[in-house]
């Protein structure tokens with residue numbers, strides 16, 4: 001229940017009953033004595049960290065239980081089910097975010113309000129990791145007067161770098177003065193070294209519009225994992241899962257982004273064919289492969305992973321690695337699961353246990369088995385969780 005923590009007493013009125021769940025309205029909430037102390041001035045109004053009142057260990061226990069519940073249903077009745085490995089805590093749980101998407105509307109720049117679409121004006125956000133607090137302050141000062149209408153601004157930066165990047169997306173045409181303000185913000189030695197202004201299909205670039213994070217170059221507008229220390233643990237676990245059970249062959253990586261996992265795999269000697277729909281990310285991945293001297297091992301294709309282009313199957317993969325958005329990868333797993341026995345293992349990274357469970361069940365129906373699953377707490381103070389699952393062929 002939104003706003004409640006373990007130990008609270010909640011009086012609620014059921015307002016809607018569906019076949020599998022019901023909705024309720026809180027009538028009275030009496031706080032218990034286990035509440036965590038709130039460390040943000042916007043807690044309660046801002047929707048960014050809805051679990052902040054819940055002690056961090058309880059948050060993690062709830063995420064762990066959620067993953068077990070979702071994936072426990074995937075195995076057929078005669079199968080003991082996956083091995084659940086212990087949740088990896090995302091530390092730190094404050095100042096952890098190295099990327100954040102803010103909204104602007106009605107003169108406010110911040111996050112959506114709890115349970116609504118109005119924008120809470122946020123001057124400072126304690127979950128942002130350096131350099132994002134400075135980048136936010138500079139962005140507000142430089143762009144604030146020009147943020148008419150509505151749109152989004154994504155802030156990103158490598159941990160502890162002196163500066164970061166912006167992706168600015170107005171709804172419709174950019175308000176007057178915004179371009180010049182962006183050019184001035186990027187010019188100089190301030191906390192913003194690059195920006196991309198996206199207006200429909202048009203894209204204007206300012207300064208150096210990328211961040212170099214842990215050896216990977218992420219374009220300002222491409223996906224990047226927000227919790228960097230947690231991402232390092234996840235990357236290590238992905239490499240271990242790909243190599244588990246002996247020498248792995250070529251890896252087919254779907255939803256590869258700018259190469260977050262790609263280069264870690266290539267550095268272990270694996271040949272990787274990476275498929276990514278975002279052209280800027282795929283281009284960055286190929287450029288980095290050349291720069292790092294790994295072009296003989298790493299190849300990125302700008303393509304739809306769901307269609308599994310023929311070029312992606314050359315060389316024939318022994319391991320498939322997927323990391324799709326929340327909607328999951330139904331078409332891709334259907335195609336992968338039907339590949340010949342040369343494909344021995346599917347390593348699936350997911351930020352949505354429900355679509356992961358759906359996709360894993362589709363593999364199970366085609367002769368695969370869910371071997372293991374491990375949750376990663378990469379989004380502290382939210383109800384989101386990352387999961388690393390491994391599927392192998394059923395004996």
Ligand SMILES: C[S@@+](CC[C@H](N)C(=O)[O-])C[C@H]1O[C@@H](n2cnc3c(N)ncnc32)[C@H](O)[C@@H]1O
Pocket residue numbers: 222223224225254255256257258259260261275276277278281303304305306323324325
């Ligand atoms: C959760 S991100 C993971 C990226 C990368 N693995 C990482 O850790 O940074 C999902 C990626 O899938 C890409 N994507 C979304 N739909 C896709 C599709 N149909 N085919 C290929 N890539 C897609 C997105 O652009 C994004 O880069």
